């Protein structure tokens with residue numbers, strides 16, 4: 368098999384006869400079997416280019432994904448996993464690879480039942496506090512955007528997660544694209560396939576089963592209490608409850624298990640039209656069938672703090688992601704085709720425990736996060752409606768008289784966000800938007816709308832663990848895992864951390 372790389376135009380990249388011609392010219396050979404290996408867009412100059420890499424052969428090409436070995440584990444030693452998000456589910460898959468029986472407890476419902484609770488948020492503005500955009504089968508990853516990029520440099524680990532996703536039904540394109548993406552419409556089926564497989568192999572997944580208590584004996588956990596009743600004896604527990612399970616942070620603290628305040632980020636979600644972002648990023652090329660909807664990534668240092676774009680969703684929708692009534696939270700998703708007319712992104716300011724009077728308090732950042740979510744809720748006083756402002760109005764401190772259409776279905780209300788958001792956030796955001804406009808002229812426009820708050824970027828609490836053995840620094844059979852524990856950011860890194868925790872626990 369030969370690997371051939373070249374740079375071509377977006378039109379050529381969609382034309383197989385052009386691709387074959389270029390490969391023939393470059394190698395001096397003809398090939399019967401040709402397939403994409405890697406693809407990325409380079410839109411830095413007016414002449415937009417595609418970086419293309421192909422695998423070419425005259426014998427059939429090998430499978431794209433490796434062969435996985437999973438064991439039947441009906442009678443194997445158990446590993447308990449709390450939370451069925453990406454970390455919990457991939458931990459369960461790793462347990463099957465290691466010959467361990469995963470027993471998963473998940474507070475929320477399965478993906479299908481969960482969908483009804485999401486519809487209710489839009490329709491009745493009521494949050495089911497156990498089943499919402501963050502809680503339920505697949506965790507925050509199920510109705511997420513499904514972008515699969517990660518800052519992890521460990522290619523082997525990333526490839527393993529992507530190949531497992533393909534094994535359970537994701538499109539093989541995720542192995543090719545430089546910025547792979549699945550989309551909210553396709554994620555639930557993949558999650559369902561993973562669940563059915565875990566059960567077929569002999570694992571257990573219990574829905575509507577919330578961890579409510581922990582029995583600790585010296586440096587070990589002996590029992591877990593589920594739904595305030597059943598006491599389950601355990602040997603090892605992977606705690607993969609995500610960054611929104613505030614009750615878990617308090618439960619650990621009350622049980623005398625060490626948790627610490629952790630820096631996180633908070634801000635707003637800004638929505639432009641996709642056409643405007645395409646125009647800015649693709650140098651005026653509009654509605655271009657040869658180019659994917661454009662995205663952006665922006666970062667600035669403002670008054671000693673990073674302000675940056677987070678979870679940018681081209682062709683996306685802003686979602687109501689609160690986990691409690693009386694609070695509002697925004698985040699974004701997009702379907703696989705990214706074909707909505709909107710483009711949204713979190714724009715967030717780094718927050719540090721030292722921003723507050725009592726940085727030693729493990730809950731100092733969490734309390735701040737929750738207060739902002741409540742303030743934004745109370746600013747409209749209407750369940751899941753969020754306070755909003757046109758972007759230029761926000762920067763210039765003016766209330767907006769009206770709005771263009773917003774994708775946020777529970778609704779928006781005109782509020783001066785600089786009067787609702789704490790100054791350490793609002794002032795930096797105002798300056799950052801001005802700086803972003805210099806990098807992307809046209810970004811700072813009154814045709815864009817700012818929605819508040821974007822507050823669940825990462826965990827505001829850290830559950831400290833031993834660096835090498837990965838268990839809690841004091842409790843040797845507790846494995847704080849992924850985003851909730853402060854050790855991951857996003858679907859892929861959470862999945863990697865879930866697998867690593869099982870790997871570490873199986874060594875004990």
Ligand SMILES: Cc1cc2nc3c(=O)[nH]c(=O)nc-3n(C[C@H](O)[C@H](O)[C@H](O)COP(=O)(O)OP(=O)(O)OC[C@H]3O[C@@H](n4cnc5c(N)ncnc54)[C@H](O)[C@@H]3O)c2cc1C
Pocket residue numbers: 449450451452453454455472473474475500501502503504505506507508509510511512513514515516576577578579607608609610611612615678686688698699700848849850851855856857858859861
């Ligand atoms: C709308 C949206 C869009 C997103 N888009 C992207 C994206 O495009 N790309 C990306 O990489 N990331 C995205 N994210 C973030 C991503 O979903 C998270 O990084 C990832 O899901 C974290 O995985 P996790 O397994 O650590 O935690 P989670 O996914 O949060 O899962 C934790 C699970 O634990 C369960 N749980 C909590 N407490 C308990 C308890 N007491 N007992 C039992 N179970 C419990 C929860 O119900 C939940 O199912 C998005 C998030 C949202 C909300």
